[in-house]
Amino acid sequence: MKGKVTLITGSSSGIGAAIALKLWSLGANVVITGRNEKRIQEVVNKCQNRDNQRALGMRADLLVDKDIEQLVAKTIKEFGKIDILVNNAGIGTTVQLNDQKYIETFDEIFKTNVRCIQVLTKLVVPYLEITKGNIINVSSFEGLRPNPVTMVYCMAKSALDMFTKCLALSLGPKGIRVNSVNPAAIRTPIFQTVTENDKMLDCVEKYCKTAYPLRRIGEPEEVAELVAFLASDTTASFITGALIPIDGGSLRADLSAIDYINL
Numbered sequence: 001m002k003g004k005v006t007l008i009t010g011s012s013s014g015i016g017a018a019i020a021l022k023l024w025s026l027g028a029n030v031v032i033t034g035r036n037e038k039r040i041q042e043v044v045n046k047c048q049n050r051d052n053q054r055a056l057g058m059r060a061d062l063l064v065d066k067d068i069e070q071l072v073a074k075t076i077k078e079f080g081k082i083d084i085l086v087n088n089a090g091i092g093t094t095v096q097l098n099d100q101k102y103i104e105t106f107d108e109i110f111k112t113n114v115r116c117i118q119v120l121t122k123l124v125v126p127y128l129e130i131t132k133g134n135i136i137n138v139s140s141f142e143g144l145r146p147n148p149v150t151m152v153y154c155m156a157k158s159a160l161d162m163f164t165k166c167l168a169l170s171l172g173p174k175g176i177r178v179n180s181v182n183p184a185a186i187r188t189p190i191f192q193t194v195t196e197n198d199k200m201l202d203c204v205e206k207y208c209k210t211a212y213p214l215r216r217i218g219e220p221e222e223v224a225e226l227v228a229f230l231a232s233d234t235t236a237s238f239i240t241g242a243l244i245p246i247d248g249g250s251l252r253a254d255l256s257a258i259d260y261i262n263l
């Protein structure tokens with residue numbers, strides 16, 4: 001990773017922050033971005049100063065196309081190239097078809113979890129063509145299996161997975177790899193944000209202890225290890241178009257048998 005320039009969206013929190021810190025620990029330059037300036041700075045501060053390596057914090061709301069343009073322009077101005085793009089920023093929802101806010105929420109989820117990634121990737125690919133870089137999309141195991149509670153999120157992640165597969169085919173001949181990681185429940189603030197319930201992470205953790213074959217929730221650092229593996233041209237040189245579950249075995253388990261509401 002030494003000398004590589006990595007742009008990780010949603011790196012002000014959770015999985016994205018863990019990915020940025022992992023790539024930094026391997027010697028990469030990192031662009032740390034999100035909407036919350038304070039949290040961006042906290043992650044930047046964790047990247048201890050080293051010669052010939054920089055962590056650049058940049059606020060960008062990915063729902064604003066101009067912010068995305070500036071994110072790419074500033075990265076290029078600062079580093080002159082991009083080697084690795086990690087499309088990690090994302091939001092969740094439990095909105096149901098009969099809810100009044102269904103269409104509004106649907107648009108918001110698809111804008112953040114699908115559309116923004118198109119805008120950013122379109123701008124970054126010309127730079128990846130020069131570096132023969134690669135893209136990693138942070139999807140979800142819910143792109144791979146249906147869950148009625150999070151239907152819109154499942155649909156968005158499924159769309160992202162198809163983007164990964166198609167883009168791998170079109171960019172492969174240019175020497176650009178495109179892969180996806182598909183995590184199950186990982187310990188981050190996302191559960192609290194989605195449900196506005198600060199006990200939700202505890203509930204999810206309890207559920208994982210019962211339902212997942214590995215009997216626990218995942219940690220952001222475990223996803224970061226997998227992303228680092230895929231990002232490396234040494235370890236993953238012949239891997240493209242892959243959707244890799246990191247799920248404690250849960251995709252293989254019959255989760256429908258577990259009543260998680262009454263655990």
Ligand SMILES: NC(=O)c1ccc[n+]([C@@H]2O[C@H](COP(=O)([O-])OP(=O)(O)OC[C@H]3O[C@@H](n4cnc5c(N)ncnc54)[C@H](OP(=O)(O)O)[C@@H]3O)[C@@H](O)[C@H]2O)c1
Pocket residue numbers: 009010011012013014015016033034035036037039060061062063088089090091092112138139140141182183184185186187188189190193
């Ligand atoms: N945690 C899980 O169990 C899990 C499982 C499977 C997949 N995932 C996926 O993993 C990814 C990261 O999620 P996480 O769990 O780490 O959640 P998180 O801690 O809530 O982090 C989400 C990140 O996305 C950023 N973000 C959201 N909307 C944005 C926008 N409009 N513009 C710019 N940045 C935006 C947030 O930035 P600010 O906070 O600064 O606004 C934050 O850095 C998501 O794509 C999620 O779907 C998570």
